[in-house]
Each structure stands twice: as C-alpha cells, then as structure tokens.
Amino acid sequence: MPYALDGSRTPRLVLDPDLNLEVYPGYSLWAAYLSRDLERLERLGERGVRIIVYESPIAPQTHLTGPPADIKLAERRRADFFGECATTRYVECSAAPTLLAPGWMDCCHAPGVPLGEFIAGLIAKEPRK
16 A cells, blocks of 8 residues: 655555454544554563654644544543553553644644754663663
8 A cells, every 4th residue: 555745645544353353434543453453562672672662742623633432532542551551570661751842844743953952861870671
C-alpha cells in the first residue's frame, strides 16, 4: 500500500484471528494490538535491548477534541496502555509532556527542538532495572 507525502496511508481493515479485536466506529486503535506489541517489546528487553516508548505530544489547543465517545475511548485506551506498560519489566513508557512551543505547525507533529529535548531527557535517565 503506497504512502502519502505526509507518511500516512489509507487505512485497511485486516482482521487477525489470533487477536480478540474490539472494533469501534471511527476509532482504529485496538487493545489487543497494544498488548501484543508490549509483549513483543518485552521480549526484546529480555535480550538486553533498552526499550523506551514515548507518547508523542499533540498541539495543546487540539487536546481532547472530537466526539465525546471518541474522547472517552481514547482516554480508556491511553489508561489501559500505561497501566499495562507499568506491569512490564523492561519497557519504559513515558506520557506526552505539554510542549508550549512557538512554531507548532500542525496538531500532531511537535516542533523538533522541544521534542528532541524531551526524548534526550528520556534517554539520559537511568534505565529501569
């Protein structure tokens, strides 16, 4: 499937019989995918690879906008993910900071300098043992 100039692509529904998928109209992040991906990352961590997962910040003015049902689901998915991540031994998860930076060009791509500083700070922290 080809990618658009912004790196996105047209979504295509692919059902995986090994996953108990929850499908919600208008929302495409399934809990089973989050669990499976955390398990895969945990296995990499068992091999000595440091795994840092960060939640990319969005523009402050776009936080929690949209239909109430979508907002509630997004909040639930986020809480589920961070709750599950907290139970891992090797995966370090960090919630998005609020970046109040001039020059924010769109909702979903943080300005490079403050995002880079945030990521550098995560890397500089002592790894979880």
